[in-house]
Structure formats: C-alpha cells, structure tokens
Amino acid sequence: MNSNIDSLPLIEPGRLMLNIPVPMRDGINLSADIWLPPSTQGNGPWPALLLRTIYDNQEARYIGWVREFTNRGYAVIMQDCRGRGDSDGEWIPYVCELYDGYDTHEWIGKQDWCDGNLGTFGLSYPGFTQTLPATLRSKYLKAVAPIASQQDNYGHHRVNGVIHHNVAFAFLNMLGRSMQYESLKHFDQDTFFFELPIDTAMEKVSNTHPYYKGVMEHEQYDEWWSSYSLRDKYHEMAIPSLFITGWFDSLSNENFKLFNGWTKKAKTEDARSKTKLIIGPWSHQIAPWGRVPMGKNGEYADRTFGKQALSDVIEMHMHWYDQRLKGIDTGVDEEAPIKLFVMGKNTWRDEYEWPLERTEWTKFYLSSAGNAVDGGGGLHPEIKTSDRTSDSFIYDPGNPVPSLGSQYQTYDFCGPHDRSHIQRRPDVLTFTTDVLTEDMEITGPISATIWASSDAKDTDFTATLTDLEPDGKAIALCEGIVRARFRNGTENPQMMVPGEIYKFEIDMWNTSNSFIKGHRIRIEISSSNFPRYNRNLNSGNPIASDIDITLANQTVYHGIQYPSYINLPVIPKR
Numbered sequence: 001m002n003s004n005i006d007s008l009p010l011i012e013p014g015r016l017m018l019n020i021p022v023p024m025r026d027g028i029n030l031s032a033d034i035w036l037p038p039s040t041q042g043n044g045p046w047p048a049l050l051l052r053t054i055y056d057n058q059e060a061r062y063i064g065w066v067r068e069f070t071n072r073g074y075a076v077i078m079q080d081c082r083g084r085g086d087s088d089g090e091w092i093p094y095v096c097e098l099y100d101g102y103d104t105h106e107w108i109g110k111q112d113w114c115d116g117n118l119g120t121f122g123l124s125y126p127g128f129t130q131t132l133p134a135t136l137r138s139k140y141l142k143a144v145a146p147i148a149s150q151q152d153n154y155g156h157h158r159v160n161g162v163i164h165h166n167v168a169f170a171f172l173n174m175l176g177r178s179m180q181y182e183s184l185k186h187f188d189q190d191t192f193f194f195e196l197p198i199d200t201a202m203e204k205v206s207n208t209h210p211y212y213k214g215v216m217e218h219e220q221y222d223e224w225w226s227s228y229s230l231r232d233k234y235h236e237m238a239i240p241s242l243f244i245t246g247w248f249d250s251l252s253n254e255n256f257k258l259f260n261g262w263t264k265k266a267k268t269e270d271a272r273s274k275t276k277l278i279i280g281p282w283s284h285q286i287a288p289w290g291r292v293p294m295g296k297n298g299e300y301a302d303r304t305f306g307k308q309a310l311s312d313v314i315e316m317h318m319h320w321y322d323q324r325l326k327g328i329d330t331g332v333d334e335e336a337p338i339k340l341f342v343m344g345k346n347t348w349r350d351e352y353e354w355p356l357e358r359t360e361w362t363k364f365y366l367s368s369a370g371n372a373v374d375g376g377g378g379l380h381p382e383i384k385t386s387d388r389t390s391d392s393f394i395y396d397p398g399n400p401v402p403s404l405g406s407q408y409q410t411y412d413f414c415g416p417h418d419r420s421h422i423q424r425r426p427d428v429l430t431f432t433t434d435v436l437t438e439d440m441e442i443t444g445p446i447s448a449t450i451w452a453s454s455d456a457k458d459t460d461f462t463a464t465l466t467d468l469e470p471d472g473k474a475i476a477l478c479e480g481i482v483r484a485r486f487r488n489g490t491e492n493p494q495m496m497v498p499g500e501i502y503k504f505e506i507d508m509w510n511t512s513n514s515f516i517k518g519h520r521i522r523i524e525i526s527s528s529n530f531p532r533y534n535r536n537l538n539s540g541n542p543i544a545s546d547i548d549i550t551l552a553n554q555t556v557y558h559g560i561q562y563p564s565y566i567n568l569p570v571i572p573k574r
Helices: 060-071 097-109 125-134 167-173 189-193 210-217 252-265 269-274 313-324
Strands: 016-023 029-035 046-053 075-080 114-120 141-143 242-248 276-283 338-342 347-351 360-367 377-380 390-395 429-432 440-454 460-468 474-483 502-515 520-526 552-557 565-571
Touching: 016 097, 029 060, 029 097, 046 060, 046 097, 046 125, 046 313, 060 075, 060 313, 075 097, 097 114, 097 125, 114 313, 141 313, 167 189, 167 210, 242 252, 242 313, 242 502, 252 269, 252 276, 252 502, 338 440, 338 502, 360 520, 377 520, 440 460, 440 474, 440 520, 460 502
Parallel strands: 046 075, 046 114, 114 141, 242 276, 276 338, 377 429
Antiparallel strands: 016 029, 029 075, 338 347, 360 377, 360 565, 390 552, 429 520, 440 502, 440 552, 440 565, 460 474, 460 520, 474 502
C-alpha cells in the first residue's frame, strides 16, 4: 500500500461523490462518500465495499485503503454512522447499527454503479457495524471482513464483570459528533483514571455519555447488553466472514468467540465452512491496519517478530473479496480456516479448529518457600509437598499494579513489553519454571486456578503469563482478572467471608508462543491491572459509586490441599 496518499493521482471528475444522503426506514439520512474506480476499470457496474464508521470517514488511513480498493475495481462507500460526522439523527452506540446497516446494504445494492455484490470492511467499531446487520441477510451482502471486532460489549467492556476501565477515555473522544483527538492530547488522562467515583468521573471533564452510564450500571449480562449481542444470533448468519485480529489486541478474545460461533452455528454450510480467522503478533493499533506501524523488521515493544509479521492488510481483503465478490479463484476456499502466527518461532501456520485438537493440556502447579514475592516461586508439572503452602502480599488500591503489555488497548503500553520491573513489586507474586531444556509451544486458551483468601469482603485477583528470557526480560503474553464477588458468575454475586479460602478461576485469554530452549515460563499473581481494569477498592460497596479505599491482605495457597495452577495448552512436536 502506498503510504503517501498525497502522491497518488487525483480522482477523475464524477468518480468521487461527497455527502450523498442514504435514506433510512425512519426518514433519517446518513451521509456517505462514494468512490468509484478510475476509468481504467471501465464504467461499471462494480462490486462494492462498505465502511460504516463512528470515527471519521475522511481518515487518511482509510482513504489510503479506498484508493487501493478502487484501483482494483471496487466501488467504495464511506458512511458516517447515525448521529456522527455528517449524518443526521442521534447516535445510540451499537444498537442503531442493526437496521441502519441493513438499509444501507439495500440502498447500495440498488445503485446503478453496483453490480449487486457487496462486502464490508473496517476495524473495531466499524468491525461491529459489519457483523450485526449481517443477521438480517440483505441479498446483496455476500461476505464481511471485520478486523478486531466483538461478539458483544459485555465481553469487552465488562470482562468477567470487571469494568474495562480505559474504555472510559474512548468515550471522552466521542462525546460530540466528531472526535476530540486534538483537545484530549492535552488532557491528563492518568489523573483522570484515578478519579472516584467512577460513575461520575467523566462529568469533571464533560457530560457523561449515556452509554458509559449504562456500562457502569449493568453489572450482569442482561437485556441492555443482549439487545445487540451476537451470541444468540449466529443461526441468522448466512454468509462467510474473514476475521482478523492480533494476539495483543484488546478484542482478541472476542474474535475467537466470533469465529467459533460462526463456524459452528451459522445458518448455511457456506457460512460455516468458508469463514476464516487470521491472528498475527499485532495489537488494536500496532498492526498492518494500525496508526502505529511495526518496525521494518517486525520490531514491536521488546520483541522482534521478523519481516514475516509485516502482512499486507489490503492483500488480505483482496484475496478474500476477489473470490467472494468477483468469483475469481484466489484459492481462499481451499485454505485452512485458521492462519496463526507462532511467536518465539516467529512463523505462520495453518490450523483447523480452536482450541487445537492435538493440545496436551498441562497443569503447572504453584509452589514456593514463602518467597514468591521476591521471585522465588516455582512452577512445576507436579505438586511440590516440601515447600510452604502459601504466599502473602498487601493490595493497596491507592498504588495499583500498572497495566503494561499483553492486550492493554493504549498504544504505548500494549503488546510484548518487558514486565520484569513490575514483577519486583512487593504486591506481585511470581512463579517460574526451571530453565527449559527444549522448546515448548503454548497455543490456545490459557487459564489459572487460584486458591486464595483475603481480609476484605471483596477484592480482585489477576494473573499474567510471561516468557522469561535468559537476559531477565519477562515478556507479557496474556492476562486475566477475576472479581471475588463474581467468582460464581455475575448472576450470583457473593461477598467473601474475610479469612475464608476460596477457589478462583481466571480466564487469561489466548496466545501462541514457543518458549525457546533456555527460556522459562512465568506466571505473576496480583490484585490489580490498572488502568486497563477498574480498581477494586476492597470495601464491598457498589463498584461504580464506591469511594472507600481499603487495604487488603491477600494470601495465595498452593500444595496438596489447595493446588493452585496454570493450565497450559502444550502443542506436541509433529
């Protein structure tokens, strides 16, 4: 892709139409810019590609994509969602995209420049604007290609019931009809995240968006969330999807839900068998589609993934849509449904299901001599009986463990960052294997089972998987969190009895990493990951309105009676 769109030739007269009104069923008009292929591609009609966005349909990144798509013989429609940009109406996040998307599909399919074949593209929210209206099955919509999208927002904004706290800053960006990027560059967001109570923190900056209020109020998965969720709508999907995400994407976990839902439950065999998933060593923005590129040799944070990590997002789409919309045999239908990047080895590999059928699920048990807070904890495939049976630390919500690496959404701090300095904190326990004598590949969902107690009525426990390199760097791979009151599910919140020992299951999402000979596997256990997730103040009060910071004395148990462990998907050598 030409990185300098200013150097591209000017658009011919009649090939660019700006602010074209697209009528919705309720009389509202949504604004769309229509880009037609150059005269070298004939006079149409052409297959069409649609982007529906709440951000900016004039964004330079997407304009670069548009120029490439049109040069390849596609008409492209760039539409502002309802209540955003130049479109009329009021923006109701997510919910309004169902019928607005379908009505737009129908309008495009009837235009004389469209040959009746429509696909969609876009990242994040523009990913969701593709999947939700697909359930209504416009006859013109033949395929979708969402990048870093989600099944629903309960899994994104309420991770196991815990508030994905830095999402708050995203809503500050979207309080008007246009984005607030430039103004908020001058805003002290670090201080903002510490504001209490969190349900009204935004009001110190601006009016709180109604959607943000809803995120605060709805702790459980209820009608407010399900009204636009896909989890019960896969049976309505009749077309295939190309899902694209990264191991360090803040929405990566949602993409595995989408892929499995689509391939197992979709309405048609075509949709089930032809849906694909691509997962690279990327994040939400540091990726082939991102505002921040990787280095020329695939450098990203504290790792280098090689030139093979520098995939071409335009070619991903053309390989997909030339087959789906033009009927050109690109070979995509014969390819494996999953293409994943194995970090460490830094190679691409084809797979056929998730999790992988050949996975050898292996428990590595926590142990220590009571010095895990000093890096003395061990990880072993068998339970150690000679060591002490617990480790303790104090969790202070006023000084939480900072978010760094893994699937954190913020540009500068997501990805394969070295967490070794964080692991030296007195409120972080670390448990590490012996030095590996051969490579060990871990590919699949990661989880931890932790036995723990606290002197608080409510608290959090976190777990992070890291690759400990010989030079001491602890590279973040994936992580998870559990809120004590939701240990039995968000539908059945229960406070803890101080001092009582409970079992906590921590979903740590997914990864694919080959731990190279000479490396070690390390898990860290703590009680905060901030500001990725909101702080638990340990008081037991309602989270959204809580202002009472309370210290919590935490104890993590291990050994025969309380066998805490991390469950790793070990992939045997072929």
